Amino acid sequence: MPRVCLLGATDVTLRYELLSRxxxxxxxxxxxxxxxxxxxxxxxxxxxxxxVALCNDLNWYLVRFARDxxxxxxxxxxxxxxxxxxxxAIRDDEVDAEGTGRYLRVYGVREREEGAPELLDPMYVxxxxxxxxxxxxxxxxxxxxVRVTEAEFEA
Numbered sequence: 001m002p003r004v005c006l007l008g009a010t011d012v013t014l015r016y017e018l019l020s021r022x023x024x025x026x027x028x029x030x031x032x033x034x035x036x037x038x039x040x041x042x043x044x045x046x047x048x049x050x051x052v053a054l055c056n057d058l059n060w061y062l063v064r065f066a067r068d069x070x071x072x073x074x075x076x077x078x079x080x081x082x083x084x085x086x087x088x089a090i091r092d093d094e095v096d097a098e099g100t101g102r103y104l105r106v107y108g109v110r111e112r113e114e115g116a117p118e119l120l121d122p123m124y125v126x127x128x129x130x131x132x133x134x135x136x137x138x139x140x141x142x143x144x145x146v147r148v149t150e151a152e153f154e155a
Contacts, residue, residue: 001044002051005081006058007068007119008039015041017065018058027057037109037144038118048073052091055084068122070146076100080145085152095149102127103153108140119144124153 008014015033018024018041031043031054045051051071055062062069071087076097082090083105089095104127108120120140125133135143 001046002048002074003042003044003072004051004054005036005040005042005070005072006062006066007037007070008041009065009067010039012039012065014039014065018061021061024058024061027054035116038112038116040116040119048075048087048091052084052088055087068146077147080104080147083146083148083152086147086149089149100147103148103150104132105146105148105152106132106135107144107146108135108138109142109144110138110140117142122146124148126153 006014015035018028028043034042036042043054045054048071051073055069069084070081071084072081073087076082076090080101082100086095086100090097090100104125105122106125107122110118110120112118120138123135123137132145
């Protein structure tokens with residue numbers, strides 16, 4: 001099942017901001033919310049289309065309170081997430097899902113003593129062959145890879 005993970009901006013508590021507003025609360029009411037990383041809200045959806053639709057429904061809030069919206073679809077990749085823009089392009093058949101692994105945004109994952117792990121500053125990398133350049137912005141034991149569109153990569 002595809003998942004959506006919304007990353008909160010550093011100056012807000014995303015879960016509070018979403019659930020304190022009626023329209024966002026209603027959009028999320030049918031989902032079981034989780035927090036896989038600090039200051040995130042994640043939900044499972046029934047399809048890639050439903051994941052993109054949820055992001056679209058929450059767009060007003062995402063622009064104001066989120067730094068990123070990620071979509072995980074295991075039919076595209078078992079280990080990498082998709083940016084919202086790439087998920088939309090795949091849903092709309094603008095790109096072939098199999099050819100999407102070249103451009104990545106890689107987040108460092110830092111474990112914390114209390115609570116969920118924290119996602120650190122992203123680094124943009126281009127895959128060359130089967131290898132992905134190492135994340136080197138912070139010392140971390142793990143990373144989260146997000147496939148992005150070529151336009152996102154070049155921005």
